[in-house]
Amino acid sequence: MDFKIVDASAFYAGIPFGTLDACHTTTLVYDEIKHIKQNQDALGTLLETGRLQIRDPEKNTLDFILKKAKETGDLQQLSKQDISVLALCYELKGELITDDYAISNVSENLGVKVSPIMTSGIKDVGKWIHYCSGCEKSFQKGVECPQCGNPLKRKLIKGKPPSIPVNE
Ligand SMILES: [Zn+2]
Numbered sequence: 001m002d003f004k005i006v007d008a009s010a011f012y013a014g015i016p017f018g019t020l021d022a023c024h025t026t027t028l029v030y031d032e033i034k035h036i037k038q039n040q041d042a043l044g045t046l047l048e049t050g051r052l053q054i055r056d057p058e059k060n061t062l063d064f065i066l067k068k069a070k071e072t073g074d075l076q077q078l079s080k081q082d083i084s085v086l087a088l089c090y091e092l093k094g095e096l097i098t099d100d101y102a103i104s105n106v107s108e109n110l111g112v113k114v115s116p117i118m119t120s121g122i123k124d125v126g127k128w129i130h131y132c133s134g135c136e137k138s139f140q141k142g143v144e145c146p147q148c149g150n151p152l153k154r155k156l157i158k159g160k161p162p163s164i165p166v167n168e
Contacts, residue, residue: 003094007085008032010097013117015050017042024053024092026084057087065090065110072109077102086112099154101143131155 006016006023011033016023023046034043040052046052057065065087069075077087082103089096089112096107101159107114130152131138134143142152 003092005085005089005094005096007098007100008081009099010117015097016046022051022053024055026056026088027054028081028084028167030054032081057091061087068110069106072106074106082165086110
């Protein structure tokens with residue numbers, strides 16, 4: 001069985017709550033997301049039933065990930081939390097579920113398997129769109145508006161595909 005490792009973006013999208021598979025995360029990520037009030041009961045249940053397991057990577061693995069991220073120039077984009085889940089995933093040879101661009105970008109260099117939230121096999125979590133606050137258009141992906149050059153913001157649309165038109 002593949003270990004599933006979840007980062008904060010996966011928590012915000014509700015992944016650990018929507019799957020029966022056990023998810024793993026690190027103390028740093030857990031500390032980041034445990035304040036989400038609406039999830040507190042659900043988090044307690046996940047921990048009690050063993051569907052959420054908190055586990056931290058060895059220092060050696062962390063050092064390895066840090067070194068690699070430095071080499072590839074990705075270190076600046078990664079938070080401590082990102083590094084910790086990447087290291088845990090590397091150590092467990094699992095699958096990291098995330099929607100974080102920086103993490104996805106480095107995962108290949110690190111040999112860590114990353115699954116975007118939308119293709120993780122867990123349905124009904126919603127859909128990420130990228131929208132421009134300048135011209136109020138939405139796009140499926142991208143970091144910059146192709147029309148006006150403003151940075152795109154990300155928004156999770158829960159449930160069914162958005163009723164607003166999404167431009168390619
Ligand atoms: Zn725009």
